[in-house]
Amino acid sequence: SDKAIGLFLRGDTAESELLGYASAANAADLNFRYSKAYYYAGMVRMLKGEKEKARDFFEKCIGTKAKESDEIMLAEAELARMR
Numbered sequence: 001s002d003k004a005i006g007l008f009l010r011g012d013t014a015e016s017e018l019l020g021y022a023s024a025a026n027a028a029d030l031n032f033r034y035s036k037a038y039y040y041a042g043m044v045r046m047l048k049g050e051k052e053k054a055r056d057f058f059e060k061c062i063g064t065k066a067k068e069s070d071e072i073m074l075a076e077a078e079l080a081r082m083r
Contacts, residue, residue, distance in 0.1 A: 005040050015041050031066040038064070039071035042078065055082060 004021040007013045022030070022037035042057030058075040066072065 005036060008040060009044070015044070031064040032069055035061050035064040035066040035069040035071045035075075039075050042075065046078065051082065055079065 004013070004018060008015070008018040018037050018041060019034075022033040025033040038057045038061035042054045042061065045051075045057060046054035058079050061069075061075040062072050062079075064072070
């Protein structure tokens with residue numbers, strides 16, 4: 001849910017908990033949830049100055065190929081800015 005993402009962005013939960021939220025999805029939602037989790041984990045890493053880890057998360061986000069995921073487009077934009 002978006003609540004898990006909000007809690008993570010506020011600093012109320014750890015990155016591992018965000019990724020755990022994604023892995024708890026049913027099979028139909030798995031890639032979609034992972035695309036969101038990877039993107040937001042990447043953004044937090046980027047804000048901390050951890051560019052290589054951020055790049056890894058953005059690439060993982062894109063790799064999910066989740067339909068209906070706006071985060072894939074956002075991850076592609078972030079990777080383009082990093083070049």
